[in-house]
Amino acid sequence: MKKKTTIKDIANVLNISAAAVSKALHDDSRISDKTKKAVKQVAKNLNYQPNHLASALRSGKSNLVGVIVPRTNSNFFSSVIQNMEEVLNKAGYNIIITQSNESYKKECANIDTLLFTQVDGIIASMANETVDLSYYEKVKSKGIPLILFDRGENDLNVDYIGINDYNSSHMIVEHLVKQGCKRIAHIGGFKRTRIFNNRIRGYVDALEKYNLPQDPELLIESSLTTEEGREKMIELLALKNRPDAVYVAGDYAALGAFQVLNEQNIRMPEDIALVGFGNEAFTAMVSPTITSIEQHSSEIGQQAAKTFLKHVKNESFTQTLNKIILNAELIIRDSSKKQ
Amino acid sequence: MKKKTTIKDIANVLNISAAAVSKALHDDSRISDKTKKAVKQVAKNLNYQPNHLASALRSGKSNLVGVIVPRTNSNFFSSVIQNMEEVLNKAGYNIIITQSNESYKKECANIDTLLFTQVDGIIASMANETVDLSYYEKVKSKGIPLILFDRGENDLNVDYIGINDYNSSHMIVEHLVKQGCKRIAHIGGFKRTRIFNNRIRGYVDALEKYNLPQDPELLIESSLTTEEGREKMIELLALKNRPDAVYVAGDYAALGAFQVLNEQNIRMPEDIALVGFGNEAFTAMVSPTITSIEQHSSEIGQQAAKTFLKHVKNESFTQTLNKIILNAELIIRDSSKKQ
DNA sequence: TATATTTGCTTAAACGTTTAAGCAAATATA
DNA sequence: TATATTTGCTTAAACGTTTAAGCAAATATA
Structure with a gap:
């Protein structure tokens, strides 16, 4: 050698x-x-x-930033990562990407891996399963900058970048009302996750605003997988009084609902209008195309990176909390466009 | 602190x-x-x-493996990575994922990043653009184990894990012949990339085997993006003598072709049978569902990891070349199933 | 011309491990 | 009982950098 x-x-x-x-x-x-x-x-x-190892050891800085995402094979996360990477590379940082696969256990393992690798900071989006925040507290207590995006918890009291979920729900309900929908159902995520709770609150408040009935059987919590999307859609179709619109809080679950509607020859949007969330690539691929919410992944990635850089710049008075809430965009497609 | x-x-x-x-x-x-x-x-x-940095510096081993993929937001690559990671984690290694976005320049930057981080090995799938292999030679010359999967070049003379592209084309043509197709077109990748060349050779040889006409206008090279899939499909439809089946060498390009067929109300499979390659998630989502080739991503990921581990185990006589060629699986769906 | 400051380097220690070499005590062997 | 081996540690150096402290020569200032 x-x-x-x-x-x-x-x-x-x-x-x-x-x-x-x-x-x-x-x-x-x-x-x-x-x-x-x-x-x-x-x-x-x-x-x-x-020799990066030597300089990192001596200087106490690894110039490595750890990233934790539920998965990389979604448009949203891969775009966030790409934009984050661009900003960080320019500042001399490299990133280590890890996936939690929505598992709390894997997420903890990832955090250990990143700490072990001596990363200078961690940018994460939490797994669906994650309720216990002690592992993230561990990161905080080590004094390593922690930034959350999309899926984050208020209680952790760290920097956060995300979209306005509450407003997004308002936009969706408003759009559906304009299309003439009267019974709008919501297949949401679990209330315990902040962002899904906000979407649910937005949905409920918007219904009220437009004087629509708030039927409890039209509001369903779920894990938002494609499979659960199917199941919950079947439940909704089994009601005596079916909805004329379904707003699903995630595109993958929306796809499940979409498949059921197609299989049962229920027309979108004529019989039931469908709206998803996340603007995954497939929403524009299927027929009819599915209305969804664009979360500005590139902006989120850039802002997350910039927030990290702010942290390492003035390490002295770090603890001014940054919460950046972006406005999302409703992409109206065939599945909900009646006119 | x-x-x-x-x-x-x-x-x-x-x-x-x-x-x-x-x-x-x-x-x-x-x-x-x-x-x-x-x-x-x-x-x-x-x-x-x-302190990982200190032990890595002293022992000369970082216990980090670098991974380079064209992109992470595809089912194939994210599944390969996930399985690779599982095997490597068990052996005490962590992985650093980087994306080339199909760009040669980004790929070179990624290699530099990984070398800089002192990875113990690199597992990569090359960008579409990559023709110049000097950067990979650099890795080899440093004595760092290099393993390629899916997209790899023979000339580099390194370990490789992939599927049998030549046979896959045979399977597809055979399937289409069984469905009664007589004029089978192929929207392929660029011949200069080994795997796409193999797919083309398989297609040509299979046509011969089944005594089908080899019309040059039915064989098209492309970059296999969704957009190019659209363009090439439109070209095929403009022929006086249209094909009755189209085999596209990548699912994203197949999706482009699919969209054109849908827009022009050409029925699949009755008018034109369509087959893709890669078994991306959306092939099972669209309507009709698209027949495709499953590349055994999990197996590829595991084998790539194991090959790396073999390298570091007996570092003495490393240079017994490992070429692992797996058999792919044809997933027959509605877009090509006539009976 | 005498003193102060700047320039351009060197010396030596340090970051937190691992590991070769070695040594005394304990135990095994003849 | 005398020698050989094993056990359980210590000492010291090393991995390749960075950085505080310092020093001589060059230059600036009074």
Whole structure:
């Protein structure tokens, strides 16, 4: 195996100290331009690659940011990650992506992995299962910057970037009312998760605002998987008094509902209007296309990264809480467009 | 900020040397059970977390494996990664995921990032754009294990895990022939990429085997994006003599073709049978569902991880090349099932 | 011309581990 | 009982950086 070039090798070639080389490579003002040029040239010639482990160990900074997402194979999360990465790379940080697969256990393992790798910060979106926040408290107590996006909890008292879920529900209900819908159902997530609770509250308040009946059998909590979307849709269709619109709090569950409607030859939007949430790619692929909410993933990713950078910049007075709430956008498609 | 617990803190508590603590934590046989127990207890009490950077620096092993994929938001890649991760985690390795977004430039940057992070190995699937292999040669020349999957090049002469693309094309053509199709078109990838070349060869040879005409206008190369899938389908429909089946070498491009057929009210499979490649989730979501090829992503992920582990186990005689070629599976769905 | 400041480096220690070498005490072997 | 081996540790160096402290030479200031 070839020996890797170190700072000492460069120092030997030029007959200067390793310290001078290190400083030259970092453009220290106390090193002459002549030396800097010479060092950089030799570094290039010897194909020098800085040993990240050594510098991280010495400086106490790994320049690594850990990311935890429920999954990467969704448009939303992969776009958030991509934009986050772009901002962080420019600032000299690299990211380590981990997936929780919506499992609390895996999420804890991921946190351990990231702490073990000595990341300088963690940006996370919590798993559906996560209720116990002690693992996240652990991160906080270590003094490592923690930023949540999309799925976050207020109680943790950390920076957060997300969309206005409450308003999004209002937009959806308003749209459906305009289409002439009178009995609007909501297949929501679990109330214990903040964002889903907000969507539910928005839905309820909007119904009130537009003087629509608030039938308890039209409001269903679920885990928002495709399979549960199917089941809950079947439940709704079994009612004596069927809804004429269904707003599902997640696109994957909306797809389940969509499949059931298709199988039973129930027309969208004529018989039942359907609205999802998340603007996943497939909502524009299926027929009819599904109305959904665009969550501005790129903006969320950028803001999350910038928030992290703010943290490491002025490490002294970090604890001014940043809550960034973006306005979502309703993408109206065929599944709900009656006119 | 709280000072982190180190091995020395534990040593001080027990009045033994730091070296003894290190050995105790690693269950060295020359440390007494009594000491081991005591050390582990104190480590727990003080909430000791080993400093990965220090051990990696000293031992020359980072226990990190770098992964490069064109994108994570596809079923195939996210499943490969998940399975890879499972195997590697069990062996004490963590993974760093990076995306190339099908860009050669980003791919090179990713390689630099991973080398910089001192990964112990790289598992990659190459970007569509990648033709120049010098960056991968760089990895090889550093003596870092390199394993390719799905998209790999023979010339690099490294371990590879993938499916039998040639046979897959045979399966597809055979299936279409059985459905009574006579003019089978192929929207393929670029010949310069090995896997797409194999798919094309398989298609051509299978046509010959079943005595079907080999019309050059039915064989089209493309970048296999959804947009290109649309364009190439439109081209095929413009022929005087239309095909009665279209085999697209990627699901996203197949989706583009699918959309065009739907828009023009061309029935699948009656007018034109459609087959994709990759078994992306949406192939089972759209209507009609799209026949596709399952690439055994979980198997590929596991095998890639195991191949890496083999490399690090017997580092002496590494260079026995491993090429693992799995048989793919044809998932027959409505878009091609005439009977 | 005498003193102060700046420039351009060196020296030495440190980050938190791991590991080769070695040593005394305990135990086994002849 | 004398020697050999094993057990259970310690000592010291090392991995490749960064950085505080310091020093001589060069330059600026009074």
